[in-house]
Amino acid sequence: MATATARAAPRAGILARPVAPMGIWSWLTTIDHKRIGILYELTAFIFFLIGGLEALLMRSQLVQPDNTLLGPGQYNALFTMHGTTMIFLVVMPLSAAFFNYIVPLQIGARDVAFPRLNAFSYWVFLSGGVLMNLGFLIGAVPDMGWFAYSPLTSSQFSPSVGVDFWVVGLQVLGVASLAAAFNFLVTIIQMRAPGLSFMRMPLFTWTTFVTSILIVLAFPVIAVALIELMFDRLFGSTFFNVTPAAAGAAAAGGDPILWQHLFWVFAHPEVYILILPAMGIVSEVVPVFSRKPLFGYPFMVYAVVSIAFLSFTVWAHHMFTTGLSAIAMSFFAASTMLIAVPTGIKIFNWISTLYGGSIALKAPAMFALGFIAMFTIGGLSGVMHASPPVDTQQQDTYFVVAHLHYVLFGGSIFALFAGIYYWWPKITGRLLGDGLGQLQFWLMFIGFNLTFGPMHFLGVDGMPRRVYTYSPGMGWELWNVVATIGAFVIGVSVLVFIFNAFKSLRTGERAGDDPWDGMTLEWTIPSPPPHYNFVEIPTVAGRNPLWLQKHPELAGRHVPGADPIATDTGHSGSEGSGAESHDGHHAVHVPDPSYWPLFAGAGIFVAGFGVLLSAGGNLSLLAVTGVGLFIVIVSIFGWSLEPVNEPVQA
Amino acid sequence: MSAHQPEHAHPGAQQYITIAAILTFITLVEVSVYYIAALRPVLLPVLVVLSAGKFALVVMYYMHLKFDNRLFSGMFLFGLATALFTAIAFIFLFHLLQPRFVT
Amino acid sequence: MQQVASAPPAHPPTHVEEPSTGLNNRKVLMWAFLGSDCMFFGALIVSYLVYRGRWQGHPVPTDVFDIPYTSVSAFALLMSSLAMVLALAAIQRGDIRRLKIWLLTTAGLGLVFIGGQIFEFTTFGHEGLTLGGNTGGTTFFVLTGFHGAHVSLGIAWLLSLFVQAVRGQMAQARSLDVEIAGLYWHFVDIVWIIIFTVVYLIPI
Ligand code: HEM
Ligand SMILES: [Cu+2]
Numbered sequence: 001m002a003t004a005t006a007r008a009a010p011r012a013g014i015l016a017r018p019v020a021p022m023g024i025w026s027w028l029t030t031i032d033h034k035r036i037g038i039l040y041e042l043t044a045f046i047f048f049l050i051g052g053l054e055a056l057l058m059r060s061q062l063v064q065p066d067n068t069l070l071g072p073g074q075y076n077a078l079f080t081m082h083g084t085t086m087i088f089l090v091v092m093p094l095s096a097a098f099f100n101y102i103v104p105l106q107i108g109a110r111d112v113a114f115p116r117l118n119a120f121s122y123w124v125f126l127s128g129g130v131l132m133n134l135g136f137l138i139g140a141v142p143d144m145g146w147f148a149y150s151p152l153t154s155s156q157f158s159p160s161v162g163v164d165f166w167v168v169g170l171q172v173l174g175v176a177s178l179a180a181a182f183n184f185l186v187t188i189i190q191m192r193a194p195g196l197s198f199m200r201m202p203l204f205t206w207t208t209f210v211t212s213i214l215i216v217l218a219f220p221v222i223a224v225a226l227i228e229l230m231f232d233r234l235f236g237s238t239f240f241n242v243t244p245a246a247a248g249a250a251a252a253g254g255d256p257i258l259w260q261h262l263f264w265v266f267a268h269p270e271v272y273i274l275i276l277p278a279m280g281i282v283s284e285v286v287p288v289f290s291r292k293p294l295f296g297y298p299f300m301v302y303a304v305v306s307i308a309f310l311s312f313t314v315w316a317h318h319m320f321t322t323g324l325s326a327i328a329m330s331f332f333a334a335s336t337m338l339i340a341v342p343t344g345i346k347i348f349n350w351i352s353t354l355y356g357g358s359i360a361l362k363a364p365a366m367f368a369l370g371f372i373a374m375f376t377i378g379g380l381s382g383v384m385h386a387s388p389p390v391d392t393q394q395q396d397t398y399f400v401v402a403h404l405h406y407v408l409f410g411g412s413i414f415a416l417f418a419g420i421y422y423w424w425p426k427i428t429g430r431l432l433g434d435g436l437g438q439l440q441f442w443l444m445f446i447g448f449n450l451t452f453g454p455m456h457f458l459g460v461d462g463m464p465r466r467v468y469t470y471s472p473g474m475g476w477e478l479w480n481v482v483a484t485i486g487a488f489v490i491g492v493s494v495l496v497f498i499f500n501a502f503k504s505l506r507t508g509e510r511a512g513d514d515p516w517d518g519m520t521l522e523w524t525i526p527s528p529p530p531h532y533n534f535v536e537i538p539t540v541a542g543r544n545p546l547w548l549q550k551h552p553e554l555a556g557r558h559v560p561g562a563d564p565i566a567t568d569t570g571h572s573g574s575e576g577s578g579a580e581s582h583d584g585h586h587a588v589h590v591p592d593p594s595y596w597p598l599f600a601g602a603g604i605f606v607a608g609f610g611v612l613l614s615a616g617g618n619l620s621l622l623a624v625t626g627v628g629l630f631i632v633i634v635s636i637f638g639w640s641l642e643p644v645n646e647p648v649q650a
Numbered sequence: 651m652s653a654h655q656p657e658h659a660h661p662g663a664q665q666y667i668t669i670a671a672i673l674t675f676i677t678l679v680e681v682s683v684y685y686i687a688a689l690r691p692v693l694l695p696v697l698v699v700l701s702a703g704k705f706a707l708v709v710m711y712y713m714h715l716k717f718d719n720r721l722f723s724g725m726f727l728f729g730l731a732t733a734l735f736t737a738i739a740f741i742f743l744f745h746l747l748q749p750r751f752v753t
Numbered sequence: 754m755q756q757v758a759s760a761p762p763a764h765p766p767t768h769v770e771e772p773s774t775g776l777n778n779r780k781v782l783m784w785a786f787l788g789s790d791c792m793f794f795g796a797l798i799v800s801y802l803v804y805r806g807r808w809q810g811h812p813v814p815t816d817v818f819d820i821p822y823t824s825v826s827a828f829a830l831l832m833s834s835l836a837m838v839l840a841l842a843a844i845q846r847g848d849i850r851r852l853k854i855w856l857l858t859t860a861g862l863g864l865v866f867i868g869g870q871i872f873e874f875t876t877f878g879h880e881g882l883t884l885g886g887n888t889g890g891t892t893f894f895v896l897t898g899f900h901g902a903h904v905s906l907g908i909a910w911l912l913s914l915f916v917q918a919v920r921g922q923m924a925q926a927r928s929l930d931v932e933i934a935g936l937y938w939h940f941v942d943i944v945w946i947i948i949f950t951v952v953y954l955i956p957i
Pocket of ligand 1: 147271272274275317318336337339340343378379380381382383384385386391394395396400403404407408411412
């Protein structure tokens with residue numbers, strides 16, 4: 001918090017400003033998008049390890065028929081928490097980590113549009129993650145699947161408070177996602193550097209933009225569904241309850257299918273929320289490592305945007321077996337097949353970018369290539385169950401498990417690792433070891449295919465998903481053993497990554513500003529970037545601005561007359577890297593740290609906790625929720641009284 | 651950049667009051683239509699059109715979308731259109747289309 | 754100008770970044786939020802519509818509706834929108850006295866609406882329509898209740914602007930603060946326009 005050091009501890013609003021430049025309080029009160037990005041990354045990685053352990057436990061149970069390592073209840077809890085964790089606590093926040101760290105750099109901004117809202121998002125995300133996992137402490141773990149199908153979730157069939165942990169945790173996570181998405185939407189619309197028009201934006205910024213739109217439109221729907229479920233469980237309403245609330249009362253008349261519709265209206269866009277950022281990362285990595293600008297940039301953009309439209313029109317493809325009418329089936333089958341078109345366009349564009357390029361097979365490129373191959377397989381199995389009769393065969397079998405892991409693991413996680421290897425030097429100033437990176441890639445790639453490839457066969461053979469064991473003699477033994485071995489190979493690959501990360505932090509090769517000969521603005525500033533990112537806000541004259549400057553011949557047709565990145569010092573590295581600019585005499589506009597986002601996040605935690613306390617049956621404990629909301633209100637009040645920046649003490 | 655966004659020609663108090671008068675009138679029509687037995691068969695379309703008109707008037711004049719930057723209209727209409735599409739689809743799914751099998 | 758909040762400029766103006774579109778960040782945020790809130794109310798309204806005509810037992814919402822009564826409270830909310838735009842017109846002219854009057858009128862009409870809703874809920878409860886009785890009661894109370902919560906939040910917001918105006922902290926330069934609060938308020942009003950028609954008036 002370099003800018004703060006120049007100032008006396010000022011008092012404006014209710015609390016004095018936090019001023020510590022380092023140490024724990026500086027992290028707790030930070031509103032620097034880069035630090036928040038790092039917090040997201042670390043938190044999400046810890047959840048990745050937890051979710052991974054849950055997966056390894058499940059695979060250990062399934063290694064042989066009639067295994068008794070886990071009971072059915074434990075297995076249910078594990079697959080519920082594994083799915084929920086990986087989707088909401090790993091892939092989404094890992095993407096959010098890059099939104100935070102990279103997008104402001106790519107658009108030439110000094111921070112996001114609402115820095116304190118950004119910190120708030122992180123603390124609420126952390127609260128939601130903790131609330132979600134709190135059930136482990138008291139042995140009431142959510143155990144109804146990440147889709148929480150009704151009527152399984154009703155008080156009658158799930159009397160334990162496990163479901164409530166899921167409801168409250170997910171609701172809180174939704175608040176965090178919404179706050180972050182609004183912020184990135186406004187940031188990208190409003191804070192682009194001069195000259196950076198929409199059609200010049202890097203693809204990762206584009207996918208962040210579209211992902212934010214999807215979050216903004218999809219999360220309100222799950223919020224409503226969760227509110228309704230919470231009302232059913234807490235206050236005896238009958239949104240999804242089929243059976244009467246009390247013995248002798250009239251039938252409640254609720255329709256469990258309503259839950260499925262509301263859930264998938266949210267959850268299909270959600271799968272694009274999970275994959276679009278990954279596609280954005282790959283669209284950054286592939287051109288840089290094949291030294292060719294992205295092939296068909298406008299089509300890439302149109303494909304991303306049309307996916308945003310289409311993803312709200314396909315949800316019932318998850319419900320082909322619920323008795324939809326023939327017309328509805330045809331509609332949703334057709335729209336689902338249609339969405340494969342923009343997806344296919346992207347795959348062909350990446351391949352065309354690679355074609356004829358001088359490809360450097362560094363670790364980020366390996367993961368990106370892995371992504372393209374694995375995601376293509378997942379997309380193909382997706383189009384297969386877009387056909388209702390085929391899906392009727394595949395639904396609830398391991399074939400679907402194979403599909404969703406090829407898109408989510410082979411897709412999202414591989415791309416996120418590509419992003420980690422690609423941007424790590426920008427974030428830490430040191431490169432990750434490439435040899436260890438290659439080792440990790442191959443272990444993960446082989447392990448992944450060993451684990452999930454055979455699940456296609458198991459699925460076609462009829463092995464049901466979400467069941468804790470199977471009988472011998474079904475012909476499923478071999479592939480289950482292979483899958484379990486593969487899972488542990490993946491585990492080893494993650495250990496290799498952790499080793500690589502620690503090694504890089506201690507002794508990694510210094511990266512310099514631009515280790516990959518990159519093409520976007522984040523590579524014009526030092527690694528790690530100074531607090532204020534850019535000494536002078538750059539002016540952008542075309543796509544791939546840094547290539548326009550360094551290698552006009554690489555940057556394609558858009559060679560302009562003007563200096564592609566005009567700042568008064570040109571390359572800011574020389575001026576911005578030293579400590580001399582840290583004394584604030586640049587007077588750059590960087591927001592000051594604040595306590596309020598942390599307090600507001602804590603208030604949300606207390607509010608959620610209150611709901612959980614009352615879920616035991618004592619509704620008067622909702623008073624705790626009231627206290628939590630009061631803390632939130634006070635914090636927002638303090639927040640709005642506090643100026644974004646303290647006046648400079650001249 | 652284009653910082654001098656035209657201080658949009660907000661309608662004045664007079665126009666606001668005219669709009670309010672129209673809104674009041676439509677509301678009166680809505681409620682009276684509800685009570686006229688002869689109009690029952692067309693009640694649904696009539697009410698939908700009337701309330702859509704009120705909606706549009708408030709959005710265009712009181713929320714200034716008619717005069718303001720088109721980005722705002724885009725953001726709002728995208729959300730509105732998605733919500734409408736979803737709502738209509740639900741009405742089809744739950745009320746109008748014949749389920750394939752009834753449990 | 755207008756970087757994030759309406760705080761006084763803290764730094765030499767040469768270094769303050771201009772928004773790319775020339776629009777205000779908070780106004781863009783508000784419109785994004787309203788687009789998003791369409792989906793929120795869309796989902797709640799749809800939940801009501803899905804069960805419409807499938808209600809079991811009595812009373813159901815249409816048994817207890819009192820159309821003239823609700824028309825009056827709907828009208829109060831509609832007119833609060835007029836008061837709201839007049840408040841905005843006032844501050845844009847720099848007329849703080851009228852700003853105060855119209856802000857208070859808006860909030861007052863909002864309170865009339867909320868009072869009406871509380872009375873309506875109580876009456877319906879006495880007549881046997883309850884949250885858990887049937888899907889009609891469930892979807893009606895949760896939909897209109899969440900709308901009421903939105904209105905209440907809006908009232909609190911308007912009153913906080915009013916208090917600031919009384920304390921002399923509102924000036925022409927802050928008309929944007931009133932405009933943004935107004936956008937929220939009108940949105941809550943148009944949601945009620947839909948609810949009034951779809952929930953109360955349309956038979957079936
Ligand atoms: C070509 C594009 C895609 C198509 C046509 C497609 C199609 C489908 C269909 C029809 C199902 C339902 C299968 C069933 O339950 O019987 C499904 C399930 C699933 N898909 Fe996809 N998909 C595509 C891409 C994706 C992507 C990109 C993701 C995520 C990154 C994804 C994640 C999932 C998940 C998580 C499920 C399982 C949900 C559950 O039951 O828990 N899909 N997909
Ligand atoms: Cu889907």
